[in-house]
Amino acid sequence: MSQKEQKINVNNIKNKKNLEPVVMITAYDALFAKLFEEYVDIILIGDSLNMSFNGKKDTLSATMDMMLYHATAVANGTKRALTVADMPFGSYTDERTALKNAIKFIQKSGVDAVKLEGGRNMATTIKKLCENSISVMGHIGLMPQQVRYEGGYKIKGRKEDEAKNLIKDAKALEEAGVFAIVVEGTLSDVAKEIANSVNVPVIGIGSGVDVDGQVLVFSDMLGFFEEFKPKFVKRYLNGANLVKEAVKAYANEVKARAFPSEEFEYKR
Numbered sequence: 001m002s003q004k005e006q007k008i009n010v011n012n013i014k015n016k017k018n019l020e021p022v023v024m025i026t027a028y029d030a031l032f033a034k035l036f037e038e039y040v041d042i043i044l045i046g047d048s049l050n051m052s053f054n055g056k057k058d059t060l061s062a063t064m065d066m067m068l069y070h071a072t073a074v075a076n077g078t079k080r081a082l083t084v085a086d087m088p089f090g091s092y093t094d095e096r097t098a099l100k101n102a103i104k105f106i107q108k109s110g111v112d113a114v115k116l117e118g119g120r121n122m123a124t125t126i127k128k129l130c131e132n133s134i135s136v137m138g139h140i141g142l143m144p145q146q147v148r149y150e151g152g153y154k155i156k157g158r159k160e161d162e163a164k165n166l167i168k169d170a171k172a173l174e175e176a177g178v179f180a181i182v183v184e185g186t187l188s189d190v191a192k193e194i195a196n197s198v199n200v201p202v203i204g205i206g207s208g209v210d211v212d213g214q215v216l217v218f219s220d221m222l223g224f225f226e227e228f229k230p231k232f233v234k235r236y237l238n239g240a241n242l243v244k245e246a247v248k249a250y251a252n253e254v255k256a257r258a259f260p261s262e263e264f265e266y267k268r
């Protein structure tokens with residue numbers, strides 16, 4: 001196996017701190033995971049799938065069964081990238097529940113690690129998972145699972161005490177044993193300070209460039225999810241248009257009896 005093909009582990013990710021940016025993307029099935037993994041370090045089975053794939057308005061109704069199904073599909077399709085499964089809302093309300101559900105991800109789906117949202121309030125839970133040999137990625141800043149509680153998606157770090165608390169959160173997560181931390185929807189200068197405050201990689205989403213890596217939701221960055229485009233999303237492909245054009249061409253050819261032409265036929 002060449003170095004490029006070697007399986008990436010959590011230590012490889014940690015070692016990238018101050019050396020090279022970590023590249024992370026979401027995927028929800030084996031098909032896309034296979035396409036992505038040559039170019040990325042981490043594939044996240046994010047609970048964002050509840051919006052783009054399940055058509056819900058937020059992530060809160062994602063269930064363990066759903067996440068296990070998609071995590072298994074991604075793990076099946078991935079050889080090299082590190083796979084991380086999002087623990088859905090309500091699946092880590094206390095240490096016991098968190099441990100039981102995190103073990104399900106590792107044993108049943110075969111992913112390498114889990115991610116959960118929260119700062120100092122989650123430190124003892126994360127410590128418990130790490131003590132049980134489960135690799136954990138933290139997630140602070142804008143936490144989508146809090147959207148109903150907070151009454152919307154709120155950019156973080158605008159107030160001084162909020163910025164200070166985020167740094168405390170990051171330090172608590174590092175102390176608890178996370179191998180990396182996602183910082184979402186946070187002012188760029190605050191995200192930079194967070195990255196400078198800990199020795200594990202800080203992976204940003206909507207948090208500027210001065211962090212240790214980036215993550216984007218694949219259906220956003222490939223332009224498949226048309227309903228909404230947050231400011232921080234760069235569309236690298238106009239996926240929705242390409243797909244629509246292709247399906248339109250197919251439909252037109254079927255209606256005109258132009259497909260299948262001879263080359264697509266089985267003949268005697």
Ligand code: KIV
Pocket residue numbers: 026044045046047048049086182184205215217
């Ligand atoms: O669910 C998800 O896709 C995520 C990313 C936004 C980091 O948590």
